[in-house]
Every structure is written in structure tokens, then in C-alpha cells.
Amino acid sequence: MAQSMPSMQELIRQRTRAGFVGRADERSLFRANLATRPHDERHRFRFHVHGNAGVGKTFLLREWEQIAREQGALTAYVDDSAGSVPEVMAEISRQFALQGRRLKDLDRVLTAHRERRHEAELAALATQSEEAGPSASGRMVARAGLVALGLVPVVGPLAGLLDTEQLADGTDRLRERVMARLRNDEDVQLVFAPEEVLTPVLLHELTEAAGSVPWIALFLDTYELTAPYLDSWLHTTMTTDRYGAMPATTVVATAGQRPLDTTRWGGLRDFVSDVPLAPFTEAESRGLLAVKGVTAEPVVEEVLRLTGGLPVLVSTLAESRPTDPDDVGDPSATAVDRFLKWERDPARRAAALACALPRWLDGDVFRAAVDCPEDQAEAVYDWLRAMPFVSDRGGGSRPRYHDVVRAPMLRAERRRSPRGWAERQRRLARAFRQWREETGAGRDAEDLWADEAWRELRLAETYHLLCAGSGTRCPRRCGTSSTPAGPARAWPCAGHVCWWTRARTRTRRRRPRGEPS
Secondary structure (H helix, E strand, O other), X not given: XXXXXXXXXXXXXXXXXXXOOOOHHHHHHHHHHHOOOOOOOOOOOEEEEEOOOOOOHHHXXXXXXXXXXXXXXXXXXXXXXXXXXXXXXHHHHHHHHHOOOOOHHHHHHHHHHHHHHHHHHHHHHXXXXXXXXXXXXXXXXXXXXXXXXXXXXXXXXXXXXXXXXXXXXXXXHHHHHHHHHOOOHHHHHHHHOHHHHHHHHHHHHHHHHHOOOOOEEEEEOXXXXXXXXXXXXXXXXXXXXXXXOOOOOEEEEXXXXXXXXXXXXXXXXXXXXXXXXXXXXXXXXXXXXXXXXXXXXXHHHHHHHHHOOOHHHHHHHHOOOOOOOOOOOOOOOOHHHHHOOOOOOHHHHHHHHHOOOOOOOOHHHHHHHOOOOHHHHHXXXXXXXXXXXXXXXXXXXXXXXXXXXXXXXXXXHHHHOHHHHHHHHHHHHHHHHHHHHHXXXXXXXXXXXXXXXXXXXHHHHHHHHHHHOOOOEOOOOOOOEOOOOOOOOOOHHHOOOOHHHHHHXXXXXXXXXXXXX
16 A cells, blocks of 8 residues: 655644754755765765854754655764764764664774773873872873873873973883783774774775665764864865775765865865855744744844844744743843843743853752752753753763853853852862762772763863862963953853863763763
């Protein structure tokens, strides 16, 4: 029996999935590309979406992923929670397996890579600890030795606090001692050049998979953070035979704040589609508001005025479905008032502001940041996670505020009460220190530095201490003060993207599976 045609209502629901409105041209562009065979000159193998924060790049990438799946494609979506090329490959393999296609050979080599890497890290730590001694400063030097080798970028910020000449002098010796402990040349490659071993295996697996699906679509988000370690590898993989052949039915889409590097990709305009994203047009903004039930013309006009068409702001202001623009406030009202203008519950407003302080959230961090009665905490936390400016990206990553919302919230809170700001930062630091000490109780330092969960807690504790500190200087680069009286650009808590927190983007690693989000 022939399947019945979907109804008009079903088709409309499909086209407005999860309230996605706008970007009709961009959606049509990607859909048309999947309707064009690879040998056709109109076909593009690479898409790059770029635009300012909050302009809707992630939403578009997710929409493209859904379009690809509707066409039978095998897909994977990866963001900056994967902090290296091997981690990107591991995430691709994990998501393919969920769709019924296991990459067994790649999983096997990835397991070997993780094992050899761990052995090398322990060897480097032991070697440096012998030379530096057991003191706290000695352990810092030992850890920085791994930074010098490029093995553990997670402590990149610590390297800025050490004698770089001393590190450089010992790097070659340390590398030789680590390599001596590895079994063979393949193990050395798995540690120091894993892409050389892993990429040919990945391409072979993709070629095998291409025989059973019409398309393979890879979506790489937050490319402004991942490009430093992905862009060169991706260019080499797609345009040369160094690692082997990539199936022609593979489409790669990336999204970031900056355009592509023209020195690398400029000569491939016939194969790459550049997709700049501007704020929503008025028609698109009105469409998004209508989906949220906001149709009163005075309210719509106010939202359009306040947001400038930035999708994340339009969605945030529409979430409470305002019906009256009364008491809209002075046009110079802060961005925080704009984000939470129609949220009248003081407990929710206070929670939204307090939870901007930590860099990521879970239930424990929420309770440490927010003064909220226990019987209300779960409901307020669920409300907060559902807000458009809180991104729960899936794949095990924790909820995070969108940068375009978090920065003005932090600035407003810091200016409103500098002493209260510092105390709340210290309270969060104490909470993270307690969790770190509980995690590390009875364990050796080498084991702790190899424990991702412990490192995350240590980093969070240090971050909040720095935000609360008096006279603390930003390490190495920006040099700005983090005191409440300091300049408005100081630290991410005042809207400045400083080197210390950006260093974390080089270190972001996947948490162990099963860890609560």
C-alpha cells in the first residue's frame, strides 16, 4: 500500500521545526546542493557560515543537519567541546554509531592513541617531577613541561606564569626521555602526530560508509575557536592526497565568527560556498515573534528597536510573550533590562543574573551561584535552561550562556555592586575548591593532573579567584586589571575576552561519559 502524503499541517510543522524562522535563502542553498551530484560544477563541497555572535549560526547549522538527514545523509555535528583533531574524529565516530554506522577501525586506533598519550603524559610528569622536586612550584614546572611538549594544552595559561627560557632549555631533553619510554615509531606518531595515523583510517571508514548512504555531512561549529587546530588539517584532508581519498559525496559545513582564511581557501572558490549571516530582516524578526505569539504592533516595534534583528535577542525578548509595551524604560537602559524586560518574577531575574558568573552550569553550580529556596531551585533551574540564551549543545557538554547575553549581564552586575560581585566570585571559588578537594582526596598529583574532571574544577576555581582578586593582573598578554575599579574591558567578567579564558578554548576536552550535565 502506498504511503499517504503528509498533510499541509505536517509540512508546515516540518518547515518551522523548533520555532526556526528565517534564513530561507540559506536553507534553500544547502538543500539545492544536496540535489546536485558531486560531478556537477554547481556542487559545493564546503560551506562556511560566518557572522557576529548571536546572529544564528548554530541554529542554521543545526537546520542544515536536519535537511541532510531528511535526504538520507549520515551526519555529525561537532563544536568546540572537542579540543583537538583526534577528539573531533572520536565525536564523529560516536555520532555515526548512534545512526547505525560504527567506525570500528577508527575506534580501535583512537583507543590506542588515548592509551599511548596517557603513558607519555605520565612519563613526562615523572621525568619533570624528578628534576623539579615535589614542591608545588616543582609540580607546576612538571606540568608546564607537558605544555612545552604540546601534550597537554589544558595548562596553557600556567605556562605564562613560568620561566619560558627554562622550559625551552629542557624541552628537547624531556621529549627524548618521553620518546624513549614509548614502544615503537607508531606509538611515537600516535602521541606527537596523531593525525598522520588517524586520518587515513577515518577516510577509509568514510569511503566504506559512502557506499550505503547518499551523502555524508559533517558540521563543525564555533569555528573561530576550533580553526587553529582544524583548518589546516581540513584543508589538507579535502584538497590533497596526503591522507588518502575522501569520498566525493562528503559535504563539510563550518560556522564561526570570522570569514575563511583567504590565503588557504581563496583559490577554491569554485568548491567552497561562503555564507555570511547578517541580523534578521524585519520580516524575519516579525516571523519569529509571531511564532512565539508576539503580534501586538507596539510590542513588536519595541522588540525590533531594542534587538537590531539579532536573532538571539529577538528570541530572548519574545520568550515571555509580552503583550504590552508599557514601562519600556529609558532608551539607554542596560542590555540586561532588555534581555529580562518582561520577566517579572524577581527570583528568576536574580537567578539569571547570578548564573551569568560561572562559565558553565549544572545543578550543583546553580545552587552555589543562586540564593534560592530549595523547593524552588529545580523549577527555576529548568526555566533557566529553557531560556534561548542558555545553550545546551548536547553531546555531554554543560549548559552555557550565549556570549552576547552573558557579557552585558556580567558588566551590569559588576558595576551594580563591586563588593557583592567579589564576594559571589569568592563563594563560587570556594564551592569549586571543595569539589576539587573531594575529587582529589587521597590521590597523587600525577593522577590528579591526568583527571579531566579534576582539571575542570581547578580551572573554574582559579577563574573565579581571578575575577574576585584585588590587583590581579591578566597573565602574559592583555595586562589589564581585574579589580572592581579597573577598566571596563578587564577580564571576561567585564566583557573583555582576555587571554586567560581564551586559553581554555585550546584545552576544552570531553568529559567522561555519564558525568552529569
